[in-house]
Amino acid sequence: MILDQIFDAINTGILIIDTEFRVIKWNRWMEIHSGLSEDDIKGVNIFDKYPDLDNTKFRRSCKSVFSFGNFSFFSQKLHRYLLPFTSKSLLGNQFEFMQQSCSMGPLRDENNEIKYLFINIEDVTDVATYEHKLLEMNIKDGLTGIYNRRFLETKLEEEYKRCKRYKSTFSLIMFDLDHFKNVNDTYGHPCGDFILKMVSSRISAAIRNVDFLFRYGGEEFCCLLPETKLDAAVLVADRFRADIESQNNVFEEHVLNVTISIGVTEFIAECESGVDILKKADEALYTAKKTGRNRVISLR
């Protein structure tokens, strides 16, 4: 009697199913979050109500519970959720569904035979939201929302190793706003920030979704293009250049035109590290600056 009360009072989901996947118990928490009462689902095959649950991992877990009394765990990191419940988290709607951490284990009858299994569902949406925010802050630039320098360094090393191993290639575009100091000095820093955001959003919109755009420093950006050869990357870079040049940027009552200088380079097997490639792109960018700005220089 007391246990029955706990079963419904506890702030965590508990359901029990039999070897035929029929629901035997469905506690109050499950009723609240699923919108299904215990009467609605009792005796019903769980896959009828939740067809997505009928997957390899879930069946494998049930099998290991029934055949050797194992426990099984479904982490939020890998599975996100077991049952699609609407999230009631107050931390915004980062996730479409409630994030869940679940465990599963055997229930035995008086002869010690495993007849049922229980599933315990915990709502970890808040924790997952915080984690997601932390991860974002770690790899993204606060002002522009594109990736930051730290992530560039990680990604560059990863891509370098991948190319070395699989003998493939990638290109790196590095660009810098021309005379950016003048923008800040003439129109103020809010205007400078406005220009940085404009450039980030225009370039973000122009790249493929496999490419990465980073804010490297103050007004310096990098774009990593996997599986892209130098000549193709130069074409892309020139599109960036022309696009930025053609914009009439309106800030308060001012109309500003800005240009960018670009250095482009490609991975070659002789490079010792990702940083080497960055240096080459920087060198090319330096040449672009020195030879008149608003241009693309490539270096192999």
Next chain:
Amino acid sequence: MSEQATDILSSDEVDTLQEIMNIAFGQSASDLSEVIDTHVVLSIPFIEFVKVTELHTYIQQHVKEYSKISIVEQKYWGKFKGDALLIFASGAGRELILLLKNDEQGSLEAGSAEILESETLLEVGNILIGACVGKLAELLNDIVTYTPPMVLVEEDARNAVPANKFDPDQTAIILKTDFNFEQGGATGFLFLVTKNESVVWLKKALQLFLEQYE
């Protein structure tokens, strides 16, 4: 380093335990192939008694051929209780990902290769530990529950098991088996570090087990 086994269990008891483990691990190997679609070869298990304070060095000795290892650790609780440490050789995680063929793999976000690797090790570790411990407990007429597994991925083999990890002044009964997966080639060791306090119960359970045949 290791103590005389007979200080804790008599030689008959050790033989019986050895026999039970042979049966248990034999059965778990066949159950495992049902669950993860490949045959897992478990070597004949090996029993040793080691002081808990020396466990760290003991485990190191056994993994010295690897520079990097991954460890899945799970506690089991029954009358039979302790820690299961499943030690995988480097690269096992990636081998096992292919083996499991989970449906979710396509939907993972960027940067989640590490998550997939650690989660795969956790899942396989959980299944393997559960199968071995569960069978052993079953033969000894015990029922165990488990804590969620924890994983350390690709750690330096020398530092992976800290020296102060286990409660000192206790003797660990180490049940060790080597395993390898027929497909994929992941290999490693399973150590069951059983607490001293299980010994009284274990002696009785071994006795009961023998009586079935007398």
